[in-house]
Amino acid sequence: MNHLQLRPPTMADVARLAGVSHQTVSRVLGDHPNVRDETRARVLRAIEEMGYRRNSSARALATRRTRTLGVVASSTTLYGPASTLFALEEAARAKGYTVSTVSLRRLAVETLSGALDHLSEGGVEGVIALAPQRSAVEALAELRHPFPVVAVGTGSGAEIPSVNVDQWLGGRLATRHLLAAGHRTVWHLAGPEDWQEAADRAAGWRATLEAAGVEPPMPLRGDWSPLSGYRAGQELAGWVGRGLTAVFVANDQMALGVLRALREAGVRTPQDVAVVGFDDIPESEFFAPPLTTVRQDFATVGKRSISLLLDLIEGREPSGTPGVAIEPQLVVRASTAPD
Amino acid sequence: MNHLQLRPPTMADVARLAGVSHQTVSRVLGDHPNVRDETRARVLRAIEEMGYRRNSSARALATRRTRTLGVVASSTTLYGPASTLFALEEAARAKGYTVSTVSLRRLAVETLSGALDHLSEGGVEGVIALAPQRSAVEALAELRHPFPVVAVGTGSGAEIPSVNVDQWLGGRLATRHLLAAGHRTVWHLAGPEDWQEAADRAAGWRATLEAAGVEPPMPLRGDWSPLSGYRAGQELAGWVGRGLTAVFVANDQMALGVLRALREAGVRTPQDVAVVGFDDIPESEFFAPPLTTVRQDFATVGKRSISLLLDLIEGREPSGTPGVAIEPQLVVRASTAPD
DNA sequence: CCGCGAATTGTTAGCGCTCACAATGACCTC
DNA sequence: GAGGTCATTGTGAGCGCTAACAATTCGCGG
Numbered sequence: 001m002n003h004l005q006l007r008p009p010t011m012a013d014v015a016r017l018a019g020v021s022h023q024t025v026s027r028v029l030g031d032h033p034n035v036r037d038e039t040r041a042r043v044l045r046a047i048e049e050m051g052y053r054r055n056s057s058a059r060a061l062a063t064r065r066t067r068t069l070g071v072v073a074s075s076t077t078l079y080g081p082a083s084t085l086f087a088l089e090e091a092a093r094a095k096g097y098t099v100s101t102v103s104l105r106r107l108a109v110e111t112l113s114g115a116l117d118h119l120s121e122g123g124v125e126g127v128i129a130l131a132p133q134r135s136a137v138e139a140l141a142e143l144r145h146p147f148p149v150v151a152v153g154t155g156s157g158a159e160i161p162s163v164n165v166d167q168w169l170g171g172r173l174a175t176r177h178l179l180a181a182g183h184r185t186v187w188h189l190a191g192p193e194d195w196q197e198a199a200d201r202a203a204g205w206r207a208t209l210e211a212a213g214v215e216p217p218m219p220l221r222g223d224w225s226p227l228s229g230y231r232a233g234q235e236l237a238g239w240v241g242r243g244l245t246a247v248f249v250a251n252d253q254m255a256l257g258v259l260r261a262l263r264e265a266g267v268r269t270p271q272d273v274a275v276v277g278f279d280d281i282p283e284s285e286f287f288a289p290p291l292t293t294v295r296q297d298f299a300t301v302g303k304r305s306i307s308l309l310l311d312l313i314e315g316r317e318p319s320g321t322p323g324v325a326i327e328p329q330l331v332v333r334a335s336t337a338p339d
Numbered sequence: 340m341n342h343l344q345l346r347p348p349t350m351a352d353v354a355r356l357a358g359v360s361h362q363t364v365s366r367v368l369g370d371h372p373n374v375r376d377e378t379r380a381r382v383l384r385a386i387e388e389m390g391y392r393r394n395s396s397a398r399a400l401a402t403r404r405t406r407t408l409g410v411v412a413s414s415t416t417l418y419g420p421a422s423t424l425f426a427l428e429e430a431a432r433a434k435g436y437t438v439s440t441v442s443l444r445r446l447a448v449e450t451l452s453g454a455l456d457h458l459s460e461g462g463v464e465g466v467i468a469l470a471p472q473r474s475a476v477e478a479l480a481e482l483r484h485p486f487p488v489v490a491v492g493t494g495s496g497a498e499i500p501s502v503n504v505d506q507w508l509g510g511r512l513a514t515r516h517l518l519a520a521g522h523r524t525v526w527h528l529a530g531p532e533d534w535q536e537a538a539d540r541a542a543g544w545r546a547t548l549e550a551a552g553v554e555p556p557m558p559l560r561g562d563w564s565p566l567s568g569y570r571a572g573q574e575l576a577g578w579v580g581r582g583l584t585a586v587f588v589a590n591d592q593m594a595l596g597v598l599r600a601l602r603e604a605g606v607r608t609p610q611d612v613a614v615v616g617f618d619d620i621p622e623s624e625f626f627a628p629p630l631t632t633v634r635q636d637f638a639t640v641g642k643r644s645i646s647l648l649l650d651l652i653e654g655r656e657p658s659g660t661p662g663v664a665i666e667p668q669l670v671v672r673a674s675t676a677p678d
Numbered sequence: 679c680c681g682c683g684a685a686t687t688g689t690t691a692g693c694g695c696t697c698a699c700a701a702t703g704a705c706c707t708c
Numbered sequence: 709g710a711g712g713t714c715a716t717t718g719t720g721a722g723c724g725c726t727a728a729c730a731a732t733t734c735g736c737g738g
Contacts, residue, residue: 008485010694021718026696034716053485056462057405058694060396061723068439068461076425077621082416086442093441098461100407100437103425122407122437123395146347146392226625256625263627282416286565286595288602288627349724360688365726373686397724400693 009050018046029054060123069097069309070119072112073130074104078224078253079281080296081130084152087302088128095310100124107136109143116145126313128152128305133194148312152305155196156325161312163305166325167197170294171204173330174248174276177292179212181336183246183274187239188219189232189258191250201250201278217244222254229254233261240267245274246336252277252284252293259287259335274336289334296328348389357385368393399462408436408648409458411451412469413443417563418591418620419635420469423491426641427467434649439463446475448482455484465648467491472533487651491644494535495664500651502644505664506536509633510543512669513587513615516631518551520675522585522613526578527558528571528597530589540589540617556583561593568593572600579606584613585675591616591623591632598626598674613675628673635667 015022020043027035028043035043046052060066069092075081089099100122102115112129119127125147131137132153140149141159151162178186188205191198202219209216220235222228229249236247236258249255255277259269267273269289277284280295304326311318354361359382366374367382374382385391399405408431414420428438439461441454451468458466464486470476471492479488480498490501517525527544530537541558548555559574561567568588575586575597588594594616598608606612608628616623619634643665650657 012694022695023697023719024717027717030696034714036716039716051483051485053459055400055694056460057396057399058723059696060462061394061400061725062694062696064723066396077418077421079416082421085440086415089440089442093457098439098457100439101424101428102432103428118432118437120392121395123399144390146390226622230625253622256622260625260627283565283592283595283622286569286599288599351724361724362689362726363687366687369726373684375686378686394724397693398726400695401724401726403693 008055009052010055011052014043014046014050014052017050018043066123066125067097068122068124069099069306070116070122070124070127071099071101071130072104072115072119072127073101074107075224076101076103080251080279080298083298084130084301087298087300088305089302090299091302091306095306097125097306097310107131107133107139109135109139112136112139113143116143116149120145120147126150126309128309132197133192134196134199135194137196148309150305150309150312152301153197155200156323161308161318163301163308164325165197165296165301165328167200167328168204168207169325170278170296170328171201171206171248172208173204173328174201174278174292174294175205175208177330177332178246178248178274178276178336179208179214181246181274185209185214185217185243186246186248187217187236187244189229189236189247189249189254190219190221191254192223193221198250201248205248222250222257224251224253226253226257226260229257230261231257233258234265236273237262237265237267240265240272245272246276247273248276250278252279252281252287252291255284255291255293255335256287259289259291263288270334270336276336280331285333287335292333292336293331294328295331297326300326347394348391349394350391353382353385353389353391356389357382405462405464406436407461407463408438408645409455409461409463409466410438410440410469411443411454411458411466412440413446414563415440415442419618419637422637423469423640426637426639427644428641429638430641430645434645436464436645436649446470446472446478448474448478451475451478452482455482455488459484459486465489465652467644467648471536472531473535473538474533476535487648489644489648489651491640492536494539495662500647500657502640502647503664504536504635504640504667506539506667507543507546508664509617509635509667510540510545510587511547512543512667513540513617513631513633514544514547516669516671517585517587517613517615517675518547518553520585520613524548524553524556524582525585525587526556526575526583528568528575528586528588528593529558529560530593531562532560537589544587561589561596563590563592565592565596565599568596569600570596572597573604575612576601576604576606579604579611584611585615586612587615589617591618591620591626591630594623594630594632594674595626598628598630602627609673609675615675619670624672626674631672631675632670633667634670636665639665 011022015025092099127149129151137154154162190202220232277291277293280293284291350361354364431438443450466488468490476493493501529541545555559571616630616632619632623630
């Protein structure tokens with residue numbers, strides 16, 4: 001039964017009620033072995049009765065551990081970042097950590113710096129940065145912060161610890177699939193220049209073509225949005241009949257725009273032009289036609305990132321396989337397979 | 340220049356370097372008026388030099404304020420929740436609060452309770468719950484927690500303070516638009532039964548038809564996914580030619596599935612059947628055809644929710660217009676307008 | 679030149695918890 | 709029954725900060 005009380009009960013209050021010292025209460029809460037069962041039960045009853053909850057600030061102050069991690073991200077309404085965020089939070093919570101997020105509109109040096117400051121004020125012990133732009137990684141490397149930072153999606157060449165999906169392999173899978181289907185060459189609609197993932201996907205595409213002895217056509221460039229895909233699609237439509245029969249688009253949203261532009265231009269998919277996307281957003285199975293794409297395992301990204309960050313925080317040698325990129329997976333659908 | 344030091348510098352360290360008391364350092368950091376300019380400058384220089392950062396736990400312990408808010412959400416990879424989350428974080432940060440998130444796979448009593456406990460451990464001063472299912476609201480009302488909770492998207496009838504978009508109006512806007520275009524009646528593919536938003540959209544649809552003297556057809560039901568929309572679309576296709584010329588679908592993802600099913604059945608949109616969705620996800624402009632839909636203002640939802648929660652936390656009388664639902668907006672595109 | 683109020687700075691006492699260590703008591707062994 | 713061991717519990721000292729109050733300094737009128 002709750003008494004009317006202004007202050008929430010403290011450990012000392014509980015101790016008094018249970019007839020023990022505050023330290024014993026602390027032991028019960030901390031699952032210490034050396035507490036007599038009868039005492040433990042009495043303390044637990046007192047805790048229950050008073051509705052006591054341990055004060056996290058006091059605990060953090062005494063232990064010097066806040067058990068809070070920070071995440072900086074941008075474009076969090078996109079499927080990829082949102083999925084990664086979800087996976088990160090779940091993985092962190094499983095390890096007993098709370099996650100504080102800062103969602104940025106733009107990843108510039110100032111905003112990043114502000115975000116890290118904000119998280120620092122919040123007492124985070126470490127930060128995961130979803131920093132897919134190269135400029136963001138550089139900014140991160142410059143900035144001084146009193147906690148470890150792990151980057152996600154920056155590519156493996158980065159100066160800071162990072163976890164990555166093998167985007168290069170993704171580009172290869174997509175391109176190889178199209179070549180195997182008999183296409184002479186594969187065009188490419190790339191993502192923004194500054195994005196490492198875009199560069200890696202393009203590099204995988206280029207390498208695959210070159211390995212097949214094909215001169216890669218000039219890649220087009222979009223900004224991930226359906227609109228930019230639409231515009232690029234209009235341009236691509238002009239090349240149909242002049243050697244263009246297959247396109248690898250760097251993400252599903254742009255692929256959606258491409259599909260629409262092709263359709264409007266009277267180009268059939270996949271009969272006239274085959275299209276492969278990237279990400280496997282939930283919608284892509286229902287595009288017109290359903291989109292062949294490359295799926296990334298965000299859950300693994302989340303787990304690995306948290307695990308790496310905790311290793312750094314707790315001063316352990318990074319366990320697991322930090323350097324190894326996570327393998328993406330080709331998902332074949334109608335946009336490349338005339339049924 | 341940083342010396343090698345195991346412990347980060349404390350306020351006392353800074354004070355020593357600046358030749359003042361720790362309290363003066365505290366005053367400088369707290370922007371207290373009564374500090375001589377020369378002293379302030381000296382302190383700031385010392386802070387800079389030592390790379391001092393205030394210890395948030397100690398501060399929180401002394402002030403009894405953590406300046407942290409919690410958010411519980413599910414389905415955070417969907418556009419709506421992700422957008423709301425983004426808006427919430429931005430609004431909270433603007434007010435000087437940090438946001439800790441818990442993303443749930445399912446909103447059941449146990450998971451909700453666990454989430455609140457987790458956030459409580461993290462020391463939040465209040466929580467925003469994105470709890471669109473009725474069962475979740477009930478669970479929230481049951482659960483005891485030592486901080487205020489604001490629900491989002493629960494509908495206005497809830498027992499706990501909430502912020503809502505006027506889903507009923509959204510349903511009206513969509514339906515009225517179709518009737519105004521000359522359709523005799525409008526079919527409806529609703530969201531899951533347990534979702535308040537789904538119920539409100541359906542109610543708006545029904546009310547509009549009844550006001551026009553039309554007997555509402557039996558609504559279909561989906562689970563928000565494109566797949567469920569696809570299945571429903573197949574069923575709807577069977578009714579074409581028997582009075583079905585317009586469908587209001589409760590979200591854009593399902594509308595995508597409907598569009599595909601109709602197309603496969605040889606039904607043209609909008610010539611044979613007009614379709615309206617809900618949410619205005621970024622992709623919907625590029626569907627085949629581009630989708631008429633209802634847009635929600637998530638930024639306002641975020642701001643209002645945070646503002647309401649802070650009012651509750653700080654014991655103020657809720658300012659602004661808490662009871663009033665936020666108006667959604669119709670976005671007309673080709674799926675209802677044969678161009 | 680004294681005294682008074684305002685501005686500025688310092689001192690002290692917690693905030694509620696954990697850690698290290700001390701104290702107690704029960705139980706054994708010889 | 710003395711001495712030792714172990715399990716169990718208590719005590720005291722911070723963790724780094726802010727709030728309240730005390731002390732000091734300064735300017736200025738009388």
